[in-house]
Amino acid sequence: MEMKRTSLLLVLGLALAAAGQECALPFIAVGSKCLYLETDTPLSWPEARDYCKTLAGDTGTADIASFPSCDDFVAFSRHAALNGPNISGVWVGGHTAFSPNMWQWVNGDDLQTGVPFWYYNEDYDGTRHCAASYMDYYNRLVDAHCEHPLSFVCEMSHAAEKAEKSVSKTxxxxxxxxxxxxxxxxxxxxxxxxxxxxxxxxxxxxxxxxxxxxxxxxxxxxxxxxxxxxxxxxxxxxxxxxxxxxxxxxxxxxxxxxxxxxxxxxxxxxxxxxxxxxxxxxxxxxxxxxxxxxxxxxxxxxxxxxxxxxxxxx
The missing domain is CATH 3.10.100.10 (Mannose-Binding Protein A, subunit A)
Incomplete structure (x- = not known):
């Protein structure tokens, strides 16, 4: 599917050069992540994830975006408010796993309910299995039917080892x-x-x-x-x-x-x-x-x- 990105890439390229960040186009640095927000062509959650993966190129891997870090989620929500003010919902990489209301990010991290990611009045009724960020709720998450077409956000990641942090009693x-x-x-x-x-x-x-x-x-x-x-x-x-x-x-x-x-x-x-x-x-x-x-x-x-x-x- 052809996306309309020519003018967007020019803008992103200028922003990238100015910021000196190492994000391959069409991704830009948002918080600690390299993100691409697609607003022109709404897709279902599975289609959005498949499309994100095609953006990887030879420099890393790409997927629909996960935000296990609160700081990165807040950075994304503010970025979406500034760059997608006319869109209602954006698919992110949250989905149910193993049971109807057991949520995970696609990178394998748990997605806890409540603070800080979810709209406080979300009822998790068990019939909607994909997570979307909605402007009406300060870009917090709600559960949604995966086949519904929405804008979406992709991330580019590079291979890196997760540092294990041991916590001792201080x-x-x-x-x-x-x-x-x-x-x-x-x-x-x-x-x-x-x-x-x-x-x-x-x-x-x-x-x-x-x-x-x-x-x-x-x-x-x-x-x-x-x-x-x-x-x-x-x-x-x-x-x-x-x-x-x-x-x-x-x-x-x-x-x-x-x-x-x-x-x-x-x-x-x-x-x-x-x-x-x-x-x-x-x-x-x-x-x-x-x-x-x-x-x-x-x-x-x-x-x-x-x-x-x-x-x-x-």
Missing amino acids: QRDMECENHGVVVGDFCYVFYDKPETWDDAEKKCRSQHDDVGGELYYPSSCNEFTHMAHHLEASENTNSYWVGGVDVSGKDEWTWVSGENIPGGPPYWATGEPSHSHENQPHEHCTVMAADKRYYLHDTHCTDKHPYICKLMFV
Whole structure:
């Protein structure tokens, strides 16, 4: 099947030369990957995968794109928002394996449900076996019928050995056992007594001053993912205050550390933050919401919720 790529290749070639990246055309560097987003000719998921494989040439292998890294998935979602604003859905390399709702990437890595890849309201009904990224959901994933024609994204990969990383119990983990709970690489204390956002933020600092306590904020997508899955596995229905706040009242969201909170993925639920400036009072504080699979949403700072303190051992 002939694709209309002449003008696109020229643009990509200029971008490639400017960036100095080692991606063979028609691929361009997006995050740590070499990707090609095809928007002109929608195909079914199997057809899209077959087409991607034809782009390999002699320099490596190509396939429909997998995004087991949260950072690469976020880079792709932002790239798709900028370069495919008029397309509704894009096939990616996620599919079911062995059982209806056991998801994998085509590179063999597991594709976990929920945060950070999937739309929070996805119901995984077991009849749709391929994964697509949809603009309506901040380019997060939904399950779809594989024969449906959609745009798609391919990746070029080169042979490389996966580094095995052994994780040993650190001194910080042992310190944490005297204070709270280790989740991933960090230490937290979970408080179930509801407080306002201001009171929760003050108590995290005052009660844990000796170990650098702050109202929880994620330092990375991976930390956020670990926390979301920890909360979901606890099977409670609490929504927890976290350290995100709109201090100016003009949708300028920051963590308590002072760093900006980017819009869209990986942190916000679809449609969030949602407050209207005509509403009084405005919704200037963030919770990890149980009903949104622990993606962020904004709410009134005077509401009362349980909260999470993060310990830094500084």
